[in-house]
Amino acid sequence: GGTESGASADSAPGKLRIGYQRFGGLSLAKARGDAPDAEWSLFESGPALTEALKAGAIDIGQTGEAPPIFAAAGKINFKIIGTSEPVPQGEAVLVKSAKGYRTFADLKGKTVALNKGSNVNWLLVKLLEQANLTIDDINVKYLKPAEGRPAFDSDQVDAWIIWDPYFALAEQPGVQILADATGLANNREYLLAAPEAVTGKADLIRSFLAKYRATTDWGIANPAERAKILSPELKIDEATTTRALARSAKPLTPITPEIGTELQTIADGFTKLGLIPVEVKIAERIDEQFNEALL
Amino acid sequence: MATRPTGDLTVQVTGLRRAFGDTVVLDGADLTVGRGEVVALLGGSGSGKSTLLRALAGLDPEATGDITVPDHYGVVFQEHRLLPWKRVADNVALGVPGAGARARALAALTEVGLGDRGDAWPAELSGGQAQRVAVARALVREPELLLLDEPFGALDALTRLRMQQLLQRLRDRHGFAALLVTHDVDEALLLADRALVLEGGRIAEELPIGLPRPRHQDDPGFGGLRRHLLDRLGVPAA
Amino acid sequence: MATRPTGDLTVQVTGLRRAFGDTVVLDGADLTVGRGEVVALLGGSGSGKSTLLRALAGLDPEATGDITVPDHYGVVFQEHRLLPWKRVADNVALGVPGAGARARALAALTEVGLGDRGDAWPAELSGGQAQRVAVARALVREPELLLLDEPFGALDALTRLRMQQLLQRLRDRHGFAALLVTHDVDEALLLADRALVLEGGRIAEELPIGLPRPRHQDDPGFGGLRRHLLDRLGVPAA
Amino acid sequence: MTTVADPPALRSRTPLRRRTRGPRRWYRLISPLALLVLWETAARTGVLPEEKVPAPSLVAQTGWRLATEGQLSEHLLDSLTRAAVGLLIGGTLAVALAATAALLRIGDNAIDPPVQMARMLPHLGLVPLLIIWVGIGEELKISLVALGSFFPLYFNTYAGIRDIDQRLVEAAKTCGLNQWERLRHVVLPGALPSLFLGLRLAIGAGWLSLVVGEQVNAQTGIGFLMMEAREFAQTDVVVFGLLVYAALGLLSDTLIRIAERRTLAWRRGLQAT
């Protein structure tokens, strides 16, 4: 960010500005009042959140693994200050059971819907690799979650690769999980921070992260209460919330150079796919100074 | 020259009524125009002459009464009502069927002295020119009946004279009937077979004009009729 | 009664030129109107009378020449040009300063015989009524100069007479000057101190009218002047 | 004077009842209601399966739930506030700029081309820039409404002023009205019908933009409510949201009609004669 965002960050030095997505782990922290003084901003997607990061409108935020890579390619200045344990079961390939597909390889020549440039895009790469297929062997339809659902429901596509909570919501009778990311992708969540905040609000971030870590652990230990708190916030019924959170809410963990390498692999894969025009050095964005708060 | 048509009528109106809100403008007016007859309609400003003409032209759904008019009639409104987006010749040719429409329109324009203005837009005409185009538009379709609302009001003496002569000539040739609203008593006496005075929502006076044609203001009998009509219209002598 | 003003001028126009495209309508017209003088402007249809008036009113930026007119003048256009979204009284009161504007507007309306129509919309008026409202609008501001473009064209004989008398009366009272475009030679002779004929883009004839007032069509000398003007306008005798 | 000769056609006129304006307005409700009944029937008979579109009765239940849980009025109020503020800002700007452009040649050359350029800019594409300029708060939503409502009002005002009969402007000049008085007495009333039309379109466009705005960092608003429901495939809420928009459309139309009837009374006469 330039001088302007620095200035706006300084304008409220005592206030942390947190960007979150509805189903992200931060929702629980917000609902539990972990940072009552903070300014919370809700974003519909990871890219929207990194846009705000760029504009200097938020200090920290949490996204999946793809948005930081694109943000880095877009010359957005940010640091990766934390991550989560892998969430491989949080994304999956859904099909209608009536169609009788049994493995991903059965989808050869079929239409597959997914959101372009997000974690499921990486999963698709891995699934194709595993099934010895190329991208041309399937008919890809790039649809956002909100559009994928009606298309999938009305049989306009044969399969849908999707993540939680859309995944859990779509698990209706007659819908079958063909495969998930287990053994293929880690599908972590990442905590991003604006560089000005990293230097100017380090203490605020540190104390918030400590609370956040504790809240996440509490949630994993008390799934029923967690669902009760989050269900109205998410506007999803408790049963679905419980199911989704059980497999998608993982403990926070410090960011390490190894995880940086893992992220760099994905970034290079995206470069190869032509999703990003340049090579990015995502590993360089890692900032380990808040790691002890996440331990 | 029949001053009073019998049987052979072109226009027959009985009990024509029209009110705007509470103001009754036409209050059971009765009126006939014979075949080929020219009837002048006189009356004060706001007495309902235009309202009567609109009703005859079938444009006023709220006027009540029995109205019989022929299918083919032409109207010259008090304002020219030319379509601003059509050139003058196209305005005149409007609704004229057949391939010769444009030629006929140009001929009509020539008759009203505007043969060279066929390509002008209505907005480029002077007041009197626009009025003459409107007359040409009514004449070109050779109607059985002409409804004319002060067609020569905006014309100078010479042009007016020429237009009056044109009307006479065409009428002699085609034999159409006409109801002519005019403010000029002399004009009524020059052109009409009969003059009507509209007053109080009815035809208050009916004056056959038996002068021989061609007529002139200095003819014997002209002055007497003029005085009679002016008296009827309330204009004091001297 | 001065037939030719000397020195004391209200309007002075020299070398007025106006062309539409290649058509030259005014070709160096010269014209004066003295203080309190009424000048009638005659001319064929399309001879440029309205164009001249527009130029005098300062409405035509493309007219060239030297034009001197007083600051305060009123205009009656050939069409009524009432604002359709203002009631009649508000139209007349338009631009009249001070608190008494509405009262004065109603008084002016009464003078033109429409005192009871102040609350009507312009669309609800007959042709002649609208024209009278336009006259009232020009009169109400008691201007030094009136530019009148056929102000009485749509009026019946009686109403026209009344309006002519009104103009005379007001002029005697306020002493304004007027340039009156009219097609009615008699009207010019009744009202004006001088008559001009516009032809070929210039003032082709200037006729002082020295008749004593009040005037009447049957006065001696009237017929001669009428004949002279009609000749000049090209209207054949009998 | 009895019979009539050959070609004349008889056109007899019988009195028409006097126009009664009041009851006629209800006629306008017939076709919306008919659509609703059709839809419910289709849903009940299974022509329209529930997964595709929920029945109106179901949607009504959802609406009732949202309303009683108190959320709806809150969302609606927030959206209405944003829309009103944005419309006020965008509308004022639009009318002011359009008047300048329409009345002054230099204004036309300076203002109109940038506006013509800006009118095609998609709001979705502008959001990243707007975030940089005005942040992610209420300003963003209001800016988007202002942007959306600007163009219809600008264009209609511009055209309305340009189309004013110049003869009336001239007449006003000769009545001694100065620039401002002409604006007030001639230009404004003359352009009013176009202004109303612009307002009608601006309200619609503003609402549409608000939906885009309420996707960025919003916790309230009817657009937020609906887009969120859309994300989670709650079709009944989505359809209910659409119905709320439809109702707002009808409501604003009615309000504008009433305003028109008041201020444009003079046109009735024009139509009648």
Next chain:
Amino acid sequence: MTTVADPPALRSRTPLRRRTRGPRRWYRLISPLALLVLWETAARTGVLPEEKVPAPSLVAQTGWRLATEGQLSEHLLDSLTRAAVGLLIGGTLAVALAATAALLRIGDNAIDPPVQMARMLPHLGLVPLLIIWVGIGEELKISLVALGSFFPLYFNTYAGIRDIDQRLVEAAKTCGLNQWERLRHVVLPGALPSLFLGLRLAIGAGWLSLVVGEQVNAQTGIGFLMMEAREFAQTDVVVFGLLVYAALGLLSDTLIRIAERRTLAWRRGLQAT
């Protein structure tokens, strides 16, 4: 006949040059170019940091890259095709329905209220329903364009027809023109200025809707290009996309102006006198 008395003010007129229409059009390019120069200067001097908004020169480079790599023309062509088809469908419907509603009382009561309801429906909210109804293919994009362009054209056509001077319609009746001829000779030309205005707004609204449509399962299209770039944080492409939209705005304005000049020649006279 020399001097002039006291109050008269002298208004001398010197000849004005004849209006030359040609060169004046270029004046309209001044303010867009000025904006561009301002922007570039701000970027060069660092007032506008590159991370926030890239400089026009940078955007031009990006544009050049996109153009030479052949993508741009393909994207543009696809978008233009979708826009044209959608506009054709939506426009035809709009004009037909508006004419029916404006000319027939029963049409008004049947058509206008549903349209008033539909005009506020946000496209983003309609997408899920449209996916179910028309699928995720080209039909979806075209439907959205048709929807977006429908309303401005409908409203402006409706108002244009309603505002036609009834006296002219009466005159046409007395000239023996039947319903259809009156439509062709009076109603259509009379409503043409409003139609053009509606078209102007419809083109803008259609493009805006297309951006929404091109987010759903599109691989081509200028909207797709831009929104994808937005997701991938390629601000230069986003800004370039916006510039393309701006250029299209100017272009379509110019085309409509030319069409207006041709078909509305009669209005020049009206303005002049």
